[in-house]
Amino acid sequence: AQSVTQPDIHITVSEGASLELRCNYSYGATPYLFWYVQSPGQGLQLLLKYFSGDTLVQGIKGFEAEFKRSQSSFNLRKPSVHWSDAAEYFCAVGNFGNEKLTFGTGTRLTIIP
Amino acid sequence: EAQVTQNPRYLITVTGKKLTVTCSQNMNHEYMSWYRQDPGLGLRQIYYSMNVEVTDKGDVPEGYKVSRKEKRNFPLILESPSPNQTSLYFCASSPGRYNEQFFGPGTRLTVL
Numbered sequence: 001a002q003s004v005t006q007p008d009i010h011i012t013v014s015e016g017a018s019l020e021l022r023c024n025y026s027y028g029a030t031p032y033l034f035w036y037v038q039s040p041g042q043g044l045q046l047l048l049k050y051f052s053g054d055t056l057v058q059g060i061k062g063f064e065a066e067f068k069r070s071q072s073s074f075n076l077r078k079p080s081v082h083w084s085d086a087a088e089y090f091c092a093v094g095n096f097g098n099e100k101l102t103f104g105t106g107t108r109l110t111i112i113p
Numbered sequence: 114e115a116q117v118t119q120n121p122r123y124l125i126t127v128t129g130k131k132l133t134v135t136c137s138q139n140m141n142h143e144y145m146s147w148y149r150q151d152p153g154l155g156l157r158q159i160y161y162s163m164n165v166e167v168t169d170k171g172d173v174p175e176g177y178k179v180s181r182k183e184k185r186n187f188p189l190i191l192e193s194p195s196p197n198q199t200s201l202y203f204c205a206s207s208p209g210r211y212n213e214q215f216f217g218p219g220t221r222l223t224v225l
Contacts, residue, residue, distance in 0.1 A: 006155075009153075032211055034213060036216075042218070042219075043203060043216040043217055043218045043219055044156075044203065044205075044216040045216075046213050046214075046215075049213055051211070090155060090156065092156075094211060096211060100158065100161075100171070101146075101158065101214065102158075103148075103155045103156040103157070104155055105153060105154060105155040106155050
């Protein structure tokens with residue numbers, strides 16, 4: 001069964017600092033991957049996605065993620081965070097071959113001035 | 114505006130009283146899904162539907178029912194709610210398999 005691990009439950013970063021949120025997946029087949037963001041009291045918004053091709057993908061709000069098959073990872077990065085980036089971030093993994101999308105448990109991001 | 118709508122947004126009910134949470138999308142999407150979100154557990158899929166009259170169980174289907182009689186609607190039915198179904202519920206839709214999902218605003222359900 002496929003699984004997704006986001007090892008950091010909560011991360012605190014200073015405004016203007018760089019950010020990396022980790023995501024590791026476990027599945028033998030070819031995955032497709034997403035990062036979603038959930039602001040307080042809101043639904044989930046897609047940040048970026050990877051299906052194939054270039055392993056470095058760009059998303060909205062200045063985010064990017066890199067798919068590393070050898071490490072089974074899809075980490076999310078941003079060079080300089082803004083206070084408005086405070087939210088919860090979810091990594092999700094699907095598998096070509098079934099309709100199932102598995103979400104990680106989320107990483108809550110706090111931004112300090 | 115392309116969107117997924119859910120109703121109600123907030124619901125407080127009592128154990129055993131049947132309820133339905135509606136979900137509707139106006140994007141002509143084939144795929145629809147229900148998730149529940151609980152602290153520390155992320156989102157877990159309850160049921161999904163590939164198209165009209167085609168539904169299947171997700172990871173946590175016990176205590177829930179769904180139906181897909183029309184393409185745009187995918188209601189979630191709790192025949193006899195229990196306190197452990199207190200959660201935040203999200204409906205999502207997608208153009209098809211292997212596509213990004215578009216989420217509704219969520220329904221916060223409390224079962225007393």
